[in-house]
Amino acid sequence: MLSTTCRNSSTKISSCLRTSTSRRWYGAPAAIQALDPRRDKTVQVTHSRGVNVIHDPLLSKGTAFSINERERLSIRGLVPPRQQEMDKQLLRVKRNLDACESPLDKFIFLSSLQDRNETLFYKLLIQNLEELSGVIYTPTVGLASQKSHSIYRRSRGMYFSSQDRGAMSAMVYNWPHDEVDVIVVTDGSRVLGLGDLGANGMQIPIGKLSLYVAAGGIRPRAVLPVVLDVGTNNESLLNDPLYLGMDHPRLDGEEYYSLVDEWVTAVTSRWPNALIQFEDFKYPHAYNLLKKYQNRITCFNDDIQSTSAITLAGILASLKARGLQQDDLSEERIVCVGSGSAGVGVCEGIIDCMVAQGRVRTREEAYKRIWMVDHHGLLGNNEIVDDAQPKGKRMNELDERQSCYAKQDMPDCLPLDQVVERVKPSVILGLTGVPGVFTEKAIRTMAQHHERPVVFPLSNPDTHAECSAEQAFKWTDGRAIFASGSPFKDVDLGEGRYGRTNQCNNSYSFPGLGLGVTVSRASRVTPNMFLETARVIASLASRSQLKEGILFPGVQDLRNVALAVGTRVCEVAYDEGVATAKLKPGELLADVVRGSMFIPDYVPLVHQPY
Ligand SMILES: O=C([O-])CC(=O)C(=O)O
Ligand SMILES: [Mg+2]
Numbered sequence: 001m002l003s004t005t006c007r008n009s010s011t012k013i014s015s016c017l018r019t020s021t022s023r024r025w026y027g028a029p030a031a032i033q034a035l036d037p038r039r040d041k042t043v044q045v046t047h048s049r050g051v052n053v054i055h056d057p058l059l060s061k062g063t064a065f066s067i068n069e070r071e072r073l074s075i076r077g078l079v080p081p082r083q084q085e086m087d088k089q090l091l092r093v094k095r096n097l098d099a100c101e102s103p104l105d106k107f108i109f110l111s112s113l114q115d116r117n118e119t120l121f122y123k124l125l126i127q128n129l130e131e132l133s134g135v136i137y138t139p140t141v142g143l144a145s146q147k148s149h150s151i152y153r154r155s156r157g158m159y160f161s162s163q164d165r166g167a168m169s170a171m172v173y174n175w176p177h178d179e180v181d182v183i184v185v186t187d188g189s190r191v192l193g194l195g196d197l198g199a200n201g202m203q204i205p206i207g208k209l210s211l212y213v214a215a216g217g218i219r220p221r222a223v224l225p226v227v228l229d230v231g232t233n234n235e236s237l238l239n240d241p242l243y244l245g246m247d248h249p250r251l252d253g254e255e256y257y258s259l260v261d262e263w264v265t266a267v268t269s270r271w272p273n274a275l276i277q278f279e280d281f282k283y284p285h286a287y288n289l290l291k292k293y294q295n296r297i298t299c300f301n302d303d304i305q306s307t308s309a310i311t312l313a314g315i316l317a318s319l320k321a322r323g324l325q326q327d328d329l330s331e332e333r334i335v336c337v338g339s340g341s342a343g344v345g346v347c348e349g350i351i352d353c354m355v356a357q358g359r360v361r362t363r364e365e366a367y368k369r370i371w372m373v374d375h376h377g378l379l380g381n382n383e384i385v386d387d388a389q390p391k392g393k394r395m396n397e398l399d400e401r402q403s404c405y406a407k408q409d410m411p412d413c414l415p416l417d418q419v420v421e422r423v424k425p426s427v428i429l430g431l432t433g434v435p436g437v438f439t440e441k442a443i444r445t446m447a448q449h450h451e452r453p454v455v456f457p458l459s460n461p462d463t464h465a466e467c468s469a470e471q472a473f474k475w476t477d478g479r480a481i482f483a484s485g486s487p488f489k490d491v492d493l494g495e496g497r498y499g500r501t502n503q504c505n506n507s508y509s510f511p512g513l514g515l516g517v518t519v520s521r522a523s524r525v526t527p528n529m530f531l532e533t534a535r536v537i538a539s540l541a542s543r544s545q546l547k548e549g550i551l552f553p554g555v556q557d558l559r560n561v562a563l564a565v566g567t568r569v570c571e572v573a574y575d576e577g578v579a580t581a582k583l584k585p586g587e588l589l590a591d592v593v594r595g596s597m598f599i600p601d602y603v604p605l606v607h608q609p610y
Pocket of ligand 2: 192279302
């Protein structure tokens with residue numbers, strides 16, 4: 001467990017790392033260092049020349065090629081004569097970006113920059129992470145996904161579709177890079193809270209992987225965004241002549257699972273060490289795939305597991321903010337609205353934590369602390385007659401994961417307002433994808449019973465949040481502890497007081513997780529990695545920040561958060577015996593992790609003939 005004594009977020013993160021690594025040290029993984037020319041800041045070697053260098057976003061320096069490089073790489077005369085360093089380039093791209101009128105224009109501009117010059121793109125992104133994560137990631141990436149087929153410029157990543165059956169093990173060799181550390185894959189069936197967007201879902205893996213690089217320090221050439229295009233049930237996309245995905249309804253059942261299986265076999269045969277992140281798969285496919293693969297390959301599901309880690313971190317931090325014991329979650333009364341992959345995943349993480357804290361004896365006891373509500377109402381007992389809903393309406397739809405939460409002493413399908421009235425929850429979580437589901441009545445009722453009600457509308461993008469920050473603070477007289485999946489501005493409460501908003505998004509958890517898994521070359525992603533991720537993040541805000549309702553460091557600090565999480569995940573990997581990177585004694589683990597993080601600086605580019 002990391003230190004909880006530090007004060008401000010950046011000193012806190014670094015001293016947490018010291019505390020963490022003082023327990024043990026590991027040597028630098030020589031094999032890993034040797035793979036990346038950027039880590040030791042020496043040179044980058046390429047077989048390419050001329051326009052192939054200028055047009056390769058991983059090699060291109062735009063106008064920053066030196067005279068020497070221009071000569072040796074045969075690009076003399078192919079770029080303007082003046083050599084311009086990165087600071088000037090940054091000035092130009094930032095000005096152009098600021099001139100874009102809409103967030104979608106900014107998205108298109110940044111995608112084009114990423115396609116021209118990844119080093120510059122990542123420098124700009126890291127320097128402006130808070131502002132730009134809202135463009136390349138939620139909320140704007142949601143709009144960009146909806147419009148992806150009409151704003152399409154250039155392909156990024158790989159598509160595997162229903163017409164590629166039998167060809168996938170060959171297709172994976174079409175990807176130009178032998179080293180792939182992280183793959184983010186979606187079938188586009190539940191893109192954020194926006195539903196089925198088919199092949200347009202590609203923008204999500206691209207955005208996630210941009211954060212893997214910017215925050216998690218994974219190398220740009222070692223990431224692979226993937227869409228499994230199994231069709232779409234989105235009629236308006238199917239009828240749109242510009243749509244770029246397969247024009248048939250979604251495959252399901254055996255047809256679906258065998259296609260995913262062919263893909264998993266193909267990618268793991270070419271890149272056996274890569275971490276696979278399943279993203280935005282609809283329930284129950286998300287769970288079925290996780291169950292099938294989590295003990296076979298290095299993989300996890302972002303919406304189930306890393307959303308769970310950050311939400312747990314938020315609840316743990318809120319305990320401290322409310323002057324309660326962080327190591328006792330079992331006194332909380334939690335209403336979770338949403339029973340899909342994220343809802344169930346978040347609740348499982350909370351249950352795991354309650355059990356790990358040793359305050360409940362069994363999981364059954366822990367389930368009693370969570371009331372789950374779906375679009376029908378409470379998951380309750382359909383034997384208890386309630387006029388509000390016809391008896392037996394929904395119970396048989398629940399699977400074994402959801403039915404653990406069904407309350408035997410309350411009527412099934414009880415509406416949210418009545419659930420809140422009866423339960424008097426301290427925490428309400430929204431994972432529905434349905435905007436406005438948190439009613440004024442429900443939140444006001446919470447505020448009557450709790451000094452600081454914890455209100456987390458977590459659905460993305462912001463237009464799909466269960467309530468806005470403004471509503472949460474208005475309905476609680478400014479007393480809410482508020483966190484949302486997508487960013488909301490702090491709310492001016494008057495008289496110099498502000499309602500502080502937190503972004504409780506898995507972007508706080510997955511980059512560090514991927515970093516730790518990559519550096520340790522963990523063969524499995526284990527439940528403890530998520531629990532420890534939550535604990536690390538929950539320990540990062542200072543006492544005074546917590547008092548104000550600030551639960552996490554800001555988005556601008558995501559790189560430091562990833563470093564703290566990555567270090568802890570590495571430790572867990574070695575402790576649990578799943579790490580496979582061969583380490584020699586000599587360095588602190590935190591230094592190894594920090595030293596492995598990609599930094600977007602130009603290094604001399606050297607041509608090497610084949
Ligand atoms: O992408 C995000 O912002 C968080 C996430 O995984 C989701 O909402 O599906
Ligand atoms: Mg997601």
